[in-house]
Amino acid sequence: MDIGSVNYLPYEDFVDVFGNVVEKCPLITAAVWSRRPFSSLADLEASINDFIDALPESGKEGILRVHPDLTGRDLQSGTLTRESREEQVQAGLDTLTTAEVSRMARLNTEYKDHFGFPFVICARMNNKATILRQLEERLRNERTIERACAIDEVKKICHLRLQGLVVPETSNKL
Numbered sequence: 814m815d816i817g818s819v820n821y822l823p824y825e826d827f828v829d830v831f832g833n834v835v836e837k838c839p840l841i842t843a844a845v846w847s848r849r850p851f852s853s854l855a856d857l858e859a860s861i862n863d864f865i866d867a868l869p870e871s872g873k874e875g876i877l878r879v880h881p882d883l884t885g886r887d888l889q890s891g892t893l894t895r896e897s898r899e900e901q902v903q904a905g906l907d908t909l910t911t912a913e914v915s916r917m918a919r920l921n922t923e924y925k926d927h928f929g930f931p932f933v934i935c936a937r938m939n940n941k942a943t944i945l946r947q948l949e950e951r952l953r954n955e956r957t958i959e960r961a962c963a964i965d966e967v968k969k970i971c972h973l974r975l976q977g978l979v980v981p982e983t984s985n986k987l
């Protein structure tokens with residue numbers, strides 16, 4: 814789909830197509846629809862990011878809280894959204910050894926107990942080794958810094974999901 818077609822989508826279709834660009838947050842998509850027309854894919858993405866940035870800190874934490882844990886176990890259980898499952902598989906999280914699954918589960922719990930929201934990272938820009946390393950390192954962050962870092966990761970995930978849904982303008986001209 815190109816950006817011109819996006820601008821013609823009725824509200825329901827827009828939410829159907831873009832409702833999960835921010836994991837389990839169709840409300841963001843619904844709100845951003847009223848900012849049409851978008852001049853480009855980057856403009857649509859900027860509208861989503863502006864909406865997120867304008868939220869109070871409790872709203873940002875809410876976005877983080879609905880993210881699934883990155884663990885082998887959730888991947889096996891079949892409860893993830895299609896997007897999240899595909900991203901976790903691409904990062905190799907379906908190939909964790911039993912020891913790695915336990916380590917990730919332990920660190921995830923420690924992280925969540927400490928910050929009150931789950932560890933979020935753009936899986937497709939990482940692999941299982943860098944995800945485990947980041948989880949360990951970010952656990953040591955000060956809370957405000959960590960919340961901002963996690964929201965940046967949400968935006969990276971959203972960026973890649975949007976790329977999969979809208980043809981960038983440069984490709985249109987080919």
Ligand SMILES: NC(=O)N[C@H]1NC(=O)NC1=O
Pocket residue numbers: 836880881882883896897900901931932933934935936937970
């Ligand atoms: N917890 C977490 O980071 N989950 C997200 N990361 C990602 O790339 N997809 C997700 O669902």
